[in-house]
Amino acid sequence: MDATLDLSRWRETPRGVGYRRWSILRSGLDLLLRNRFYRILLGAAWSSGLMIAVLGFTFSQAISSGGVLESLATRLGPRFEAIVTALSGFVALYPDICIGGIFGLIFWVHSFVGLFLALLALTGMIPRLITHDRASNALVIYLARPLTTTDYLLGKLGMIVGMILLVWTGPLLFGWLVSMLFATNTDFIWYSLEPLGRALLFNGISLVALAAIALGVSALGKTSRMTTGVWIALWFVASALAAPPGAPAWLKxxxxxxxxxxxxxxxxxxxxxxxxxxxxxPLLDRHFAANLSAAGRRAAAEDVGGALAGLGVFVVLSSFVFFRRLKPEGDR
Incomplete structure (x- = not known):
């Protein structure tokens, strides 16, 4: 067999380290999105975004002049017409409280859905982040020059960020944008911006904390059972221990x-x-007004400073574990 060796100069355009980072991110997300479980999660996530759009559209159409609620009230009698007129007046006189409050409530409820779906998604991602790479000694190849620890970290972070964008941030923005497209006036856009900004801020804080914790847990061991078990313990067991009202502050x-x-x-x-x-x-029922105020007091944060400190400790410890474990076995 005649084998020839081509020693001509390579003339292709180098794709650079950025392409390698993108390859880690893309291959990880492609692998996840082929999984039926993640497709179901995506369906549930975007259904929640559609629900935001439906609720926002219904609210804006219901209280507008000539809207659905006004048309329905004319059929139900003068008492219902007076109630609808009062509601429309509240929105016109107190748009920051009514519009901002309604959208704040919608985004608050969606934050539970988005966070839960993100935690479910990360539960399945934990072994695929670093655990499998450590078990197969793939880090020797991944961390070979010119790919550095930073490049590997950015690729894995990109997987987490991409998944959270798909199951939480994306549906949130989609629902708000669609509801604003059908808003009856610009007041709905203006007074819903602050609640949206707060929802995105919480989304960002959660993303930073969850990404760091997920990377740290995934780097702890070489078996899926071990790392997934640690993640579930941190999620469910720690949450159950912190739930009782009399639990110590440090445990919470x-x-x-x-x-x-x-x-x-x-x-x-x-x-x-x-x-x-x-x-x-100016609510007519004083008992209802008192209930709203009482509910507001119950919903207030009790220990936000301690909570932020706790998340900071989680991020620091997880980052330490990640960078400590992210070395080929022979380099330790």
Whole structure:
């Protein structure tokens, strides 16, 4: 057999390290999205985004002049017409409380859905982040020059960010944008921006914390059973231990789900919306107004400083584990 060796100069365009980082991200997401479980998660996530759009559209159409609610009230009699007129008047006179409060409540409810779906997605991702690479000694290849630890980290972070964008941030923005396209006036856009910004802020804080914790847990061991078990313990067991009202403060802060709950209450400020509605809206039923104010006090964050400190400790410890473990076995 005649074998020839071509020693001519390579003339292709180098794709650079950025392409290698993108390859890690893309291959990881492609592998996940071929999984039926993740396709179901995506369906549920975007259904929640569609629900945001439906609720926002229904609210804007219901209280507008000539809207669905006004048309329905004319058929039900003068009493219902008076109620609808009063509701429309509340929105016109107190748009920051009514519009901002309603959208704040919608985004607050969606934050539970988005966070839960993100945690489910990360549960399946944990072994695929670093665990399998450590078990197969693939780090020797991944961390060969010119690919560095930073490149590997950015690729894996990209997988987490991409998944959270797909199951949480994307549906949130989609639902808001669609509802604003059909809004009856610009007040809905203007007064829903602050609740949207707060929802995105909580989304970003959660993303940073969850990404660091997921990478640290995935780097702990070489078996899927071990790393998945640690993740579930941090999620469910720590959350259950922190749930009782009499649990010590340090134990509550040791649960990242409890910490995120406190951050949610502080950032989304559903307590402020309820308290202002009960105190400032001229509601006819004083008992209802008092209930709103009481609900606002119950929804207030109790230990946001401790929660942020707890999340900070989680991020620092997880980063230490990640960088300590992210070395080929022979280099330790």
């Amino acid at each position: 802060r040791a649960s990242f789900t409890h910490d995120l709950k406190q951050v949610r209450q502080e950032v989304l400020r559903i307590d402020t919306a309820l308290t202002r509605a009960g105190a400032e809206l």
